Amino acid sequence: xxxxxxxxxxxxxxxxxxxxxxxxxxxxxxxxxxxxxxxxxxxxxxxxxxxxxxxxxxxxxxxxxxxxxxxxxxxxxxxxxxxxxxxxxxxxxxxxxxxxxxxxxxxxxxxxxxxxxxxxxxxxxxxxxxxxxxxxxxxxxxxxxxxxxxxxxxxxxxxxxxxxxxxxxxxxxxxxxxxxxxxxxxxxxxxxxxxxxxxxxxxxxxxxxx
Numbered sequence: 001x002x003x004x005x006x007x008x009x010x011x012x013x014x015x016x017x018x019x020x021x022x023x024x025x026x027x028x029x030x031x032x033x034x035x036x037x038x039x040x041x042x043x044x045x046x047x048x049x050x051x052x053x054x055x056x057x058x059x060x061x062x063x064x065x066x067x068x069x070x071x072x073x074x075x076x077x078x079x080x081x082x083x084x085x086x087x088x089x090x091x092x093x094x095x096x097x098x099x100x101x102x103x104x105x106x107x108x109x110x111x112x113x114x115x116x117x118x119x120x121x122x123x124x125x126x127x128x129x130x131x132x133x134x135x136x137x138x139x140x141x142x143x144x145x146x147x148x149x150x151x152x153x154x155x156x157x158x159x160x161x162x163x164x165x166x167x168x169x170x171x172x173x174x175x176x177x178x179x180x181x182x183x184x185x186x187x188x189x190x191x192x193x194x195x196x197x198x199x200x201x202x203x204x205x206x207x208x209x210x
Contacts (some may be wrong), residue, residue: 041145
Protein backbone atom coordinates (compact mmCIF):
# COMPACT_ATOMS: atom_id res chain seq x y z
CA UNK A 1 0.00 0.00 0.00
CA UNK A 2 2.83 2.41 0.82
CA UNK A 3 4.58 1.53 -2.44
CA UNK A 4 1.33 2.18 -4.29
CA UNK A 5 1.06 5.63 -2.75
CA UNK A 6 4.68 6.48 -3.57
CA UNK A 7 4.17 5.53 -7.22
CA UNK A 8 0.86 7.35 -7.63
CA UNK A 9 1.35 10.80 -6.16
CA UNK A 10 -1.61 12.48 -4.53
CA UNK A 11 -3.33 9.21 -3.73
CA UNK A 12 -2.97 9.33 0.03
CA UNK A 13 -5.01 7.94 2.88
CA UNK A 14 -7.75 10.50 2.40
CA UNK A 15 -8.27 9.53 -1.24
CA UNK A 16 -8.30 5.81 -0.45
CA UNK A 17 -10.72 6.29 2.44
CA UNK A 18 -13.03 8.41 0.31
CA UNK A 19 -13.15 6.02 -2.65
CA UNK A 20 -13.55 2.98 -0.39
CA UNK A 21 -16.48 4.62 1.36
CA UNK A 22 -18.14 5.28 -2.01
CA UNK A 23 -17.52 1.70 -3.17
CA UNK A 24 -18.83 0.19 0.05
CA UNK A 25 -22.05 2.15 -0.33
CA UNK A 26 -22.77 1.48 -4.00
CA UNK A 27 -21.25 -1.94 -4.74
CA UNK A 28 -23.86 -3.92 -2.74
CA UNK A 29 -26.62 -2.09 -4.66
CA UNK A 30 -24.85 -2.77 -7.95
CA UNK A 31 -24.76 -6.51 -7.22
CA UNK A 32 -28.30 -6.86 -5.82
CA UNK A 33 -30.48 -7.83 -8.79
CA UNK A 34 -33.56 -7.97 -6.56
CA UNK A 35 -33.62 -4.16 -6.31
CA UNK A 36 -35.61 -2.07 -8.82
CA UNK A 37 -33.66 -1.46 -12.02
CA UNK A 38 -34.13 2.32 -11.90
CA UNK A 39 -32.77 2.43 -8.35
CA UNK A 40 -29.67 0.43 -9.31
CA UNK A 41 -29.18 2.58 -12.41
CA UNK A 42 -29.22 5.81 -10.39
CA UNK A 43 -26.85 4.29 -7.82
CA UNK A 44 -24.40 3.28 -10.57
CA UNK A 45 -24.52 6.81 -11.98
CA UNK A 46 -23.87 8.36 -8.56
CA UNK A 47 -21.02 5.90 -7.96
CA UNK A 48 -19.28 6.85 -11.20
CA UNK A 49 -19.85 10.57 -10.67
CA UNK A 50 -18.44 10.53 -7.14
CA UNK A 51 -15.35 8.55 -8.20
CA UNK A 52 -14.71 11.02 -11.03
CA UNK A 53 -14.93 13.86 -8.50
CA UNK A 54 -12.30 12.13 -6.36
CA UNK A 55 -9.87 11.93 -9.27
CA UNK A 56 -10.52 15.54 -10.26
CA UNK A 57 -9.92 16.72 -6.70
CA UNK A 58 -6.52 14.97 -6.65
CA UNK A 59 -5.56 16.61 -9.99
CA UNK A 60 -4.91 13.19 -11.48
CA UNK A 61 -2.33 13.24 -14.32
CA UNK A 62 -2.80 10.96 -17.33
CA UNK A 63 0.87 9.95 -17.19
CA UNK A 64 0.26 8.06 -13.94
CA UNK A 65 -2.22 5.55 -15.40
CA UNK A 66 0.48 2.95 -16.25
CA UNK A 67 1.97 3.21 -12.74
CA UNK A 68 -1.48 2.99 -11.16
CA UNK A 69 -2.25 -0.21 -13.08
CA UNK A 70 1.14 -1.71 -12.33
CA UNK A 71 0.63 -1.12 -8.62
CA UNK A 72 -2.91 -2.50 -8.64
CA UNK A 73 -4.22 -6.01 -9.26
CA UNK A 74 -5.87 -4.95 -12.52
CA UNK A 75 -5.10 -7.60 -15.15
CA UNK A 76 -6.75 -9.05 -18.23
CA UNK A 77 -8.59 -12.30 -17.61
CA UNK A 78 -6.73 -15.51 -18.36
CA UNK A 79 -7.02 -16.35 -22.05
CA UNK A 80 -8.00 -12.84 -23.20
CA UNK A 81 -4.69 -12.14 -24.97
CA UNK A 82 -4.88 -15.44 -26.86
CA UNK A 83 -8.51 -14.77 -27.75
CA UNK A 84 -7.73 -11.30 -29.13
CA UNK A 85 -4.76 -12.61 -31.13
CA UNK A 86 -6.94 -15.32 -32.65
CA UNK A 87 -9.69 -12.84 -33.55
CA UNK A 88 -7.13 -10.57 -35.19
CA UNK A 89 -5.59 -13.45 -37.11
CA UNK A 90 -8.99 -14.37 -38.59
CA UNK A 91 -10.10 -10.75 -39.17
CA UNK A 92 -12.98 -10.99 -36.68
CA UNK A 93 -14.15 -7.59 -35.38
CA UNK A 94 -14.06 -7.23 -31.60
CA UNK A 95 -15.99 -4.64 -29.60
CA UNK A 96 -15.07 -3.89 -26.00
CA UNK A 97 -18.06 -2.12 -24.47
CA UNK A 98 -17.23 -1.13 -20.91
CA UNK A 99 -18.53 1.03 -18.09
CA UNK A 100 -14.90 1.53 -17.06
CA UNK A 101 -12.34 4.02 -18.37
CA UNK A 102 -11.11 3.83 -21.98
CA UNK A 103 -7.74 5.30 -21.03
CA UNK A 104 -7.20 2.37 -18.66
CA UNK A 105 -8.32 -0.23 -21.21
CA UNK A 106 -5.95 1.29 -23.77
CA UNK A 107 -3.00 0.89 -21.40
CA UNK A 108 -3.97 -2.69 -20.47
CA UNK A 109 -4.15 -3.78 -24.12
CA UNK A 110 -0.98 -1.95 -25.09
CA UNK A 111 0.87 -3.49 -22.14
CA UNK A 112 -0.04 -6.97 -23.39
CA UNK A 113 0.70 -6.09 -27.04
CA UNK A 114 -2.82 -7.01 -28.12
CA UNK A 115 -4.38 -3.67 -29.14
CA UNK A 116 -5.10 -4.72 -32.72
CA UNK A 117 -6.76 -2.77 -35.53
CA UNK A 118 -9.86 -5.02 -35.44
CA UNK A 119 -10.67 -3.85 -31.90
CA UNK A 120 -13.14 -1.05 -31.20
CA UNK A 121 -13.71 0.35 -27.72
CA UNK A 122 -16.77 2.13 -26.38
CA UNK A 123 -16.08 3.31 -22.84
CA UNK A 124 -15.80 6.42 -20.69
CA UNK A 125 -13.24 8.89 -22.00
CA UNK A 126 -11.48 11.17 -19.56
CA UNK A 127 -10.94 14.86 -20.32
CA UNK A 128 -7.58 16.49 -19.60
CA UNK A 129 -6.35 20.07 -19.60
CA UNK A 130 -3.36 21.23 -21.64
CA UNK A 131 -0.94 19.92 -19.00
CA UNK A 132 -2.49 16.43 -18.92
CA UNK A 133 -4.42 16.84 -15.67
CA UNK A 134 -7.85 15.21 -15.54
CA UNK A 135 -10.70 17.72 -15.41
CA UNK A 136 -13.69 15.50 -16.16
CA UNK A 137 -15.16 12.77 -18.35
CA UNK A 138 -17.14 12.88 -21.56
CA UNK A 139 -20.90 12.45 -21.30
CA UNK A 140 -23.06 10.49 -21.35
CA UNK A 141 -21.42 8.42 -18.64
CA UNK A 142 -21.42 4.71 -19.37
CA UNK A 143 -22.26 2.41 -16.47
CA UNK A 144 -23.35 -1.22 -16.35
CA UNK A 145 -26.94 0.00 -16.05
CA UNK A 146 -26.83 2.54 -18.88
CA UNK A 147 -25.04 0.54 -21.58
CA UNK A 148 -28.21 -0.19 -23.54
CA UNK A 149 -29.18 3.47 -23.76
CA UNK A 150 -25.71 4.40 -24.97
CA UNK A 151 -25.63 1.54 -27.46
CA UNK A 152 -28.89 2.66 -29.06
CA UNK A 153 -27.34 6.06 -29.79
CA UNK A 154 -23.90 4.89 -30.91
CA UNK A 155 -23.38 4.63 -34.67
CA UNK A 156 -21.15 1.57 -34.27
CA UNK A 157 -24.13 -0.68 -33.56
CA UNK A 158 -26.17 0.55 -36.52
CA UNK A 159 -23.40 -0.62 -38.85
CA UNK A 160 -23.06 -4.14 -37.46
CA UNK A 161 -24.66 -6.99 -39.40
CA UNK A 162 -23.32 -10.39 -38.36
CA UNK A 163 -24.35 -13.96 -39.13
CA UNK A 164 -22.74 -15.19 -35.93
CA UNK A 165 -21.94 -13.32 -32.72
CA UNK A 166 -20.15 -14.19 -29.49
CA UNK A 167 -21.22 -12.09 -26.50
CA UNK A 168 -19.12 -12.15 -23.34
CA UNK A 169 -20.07 -10.33 -20.15
CA UNK A 170 -19.99 -10.41 -16.37
CA UNK A 171 -23.33 -8.67 -15.81
CA UNK A 172 -26.82 -9.83 -16.77
CA UNK A 173 -27.39 -6.40 -18.30
CA UNK A 174 -24.65 -7.20 -20.85
CA UNK A 175 -27.10 -9.55 -22.55
CA UNK A 176 -29.22 -6.57 -23.55
CA UNK A 177 -26.48 -5.43 -25.94
CA UNK A 178 -27.54 -8.15 -28.36
CA UNK A 179 -30.77 -6.26 -29.07
CA UNK A 180 -28.74 -3.52 -30.77
CA UNK A 181 -27.13 -5.84 -33.34
CA UNK A 182 -28.53 -7.61 -36.38
CA UNK A 183 -27.36 -11.23 -36.23
CA UNK A 184 -28.48 -14.78 -37.08
CA UNK A 185 -26.94 -16.85 -34.29
CA UNK A 186 -25.41 -15.91 -30.94
CA UNK A 187 -23.58 -17.69 -28.14
CA UNK A 188 -23.46 -15.82 -24.83
CA UNK A 189 -20.74 -16.47 -22.26
CA UNK A 190 -21.20 -15.22 -18.71
CA UNK A 191 -18.39 -14.64 -16.21
CA UNK A 192 -19.99 -15.16 -12.80
CA UNK A 193 -17.91 -13.48 -10.12
CA UNK A 194 -20.13 -14.38 -7.17
CA UNK A 195 -21.43 -17.83 -6.21
CA UNK A 196 -24.78 -16.42 -5.09
CA UNK A 197 -25.52 -15.37 -8.71
CA UNK A 198 -24.67 -18.76 -10.24
CA UNK A 199 -28.27 -19.91 -10.73
CA UNK A 200 -29.47 -16.67 -12.27
CA UNK A 201 -26.47 -16.49 -14.62
CA UNK A 202 -26.83 -20.12 -15.72
CA UNK A 203 -30.48 -19.46 -16.59
CA UNK A 204 -29.59 -16.56 -18.88
CA UNK A 205 -26.16 -17.21 -20.43
CA UNK A 206 -25.49 -20.13 -22.80
CA UNK A 207 -22.11 -20.78 -21.18
CA UNK A 208 -21.18 -20.01 -17.57
CA UNK A 209 -17.60 -19.49 -16.34
CA UNK A 210 -16.88 -19.19 -12.62
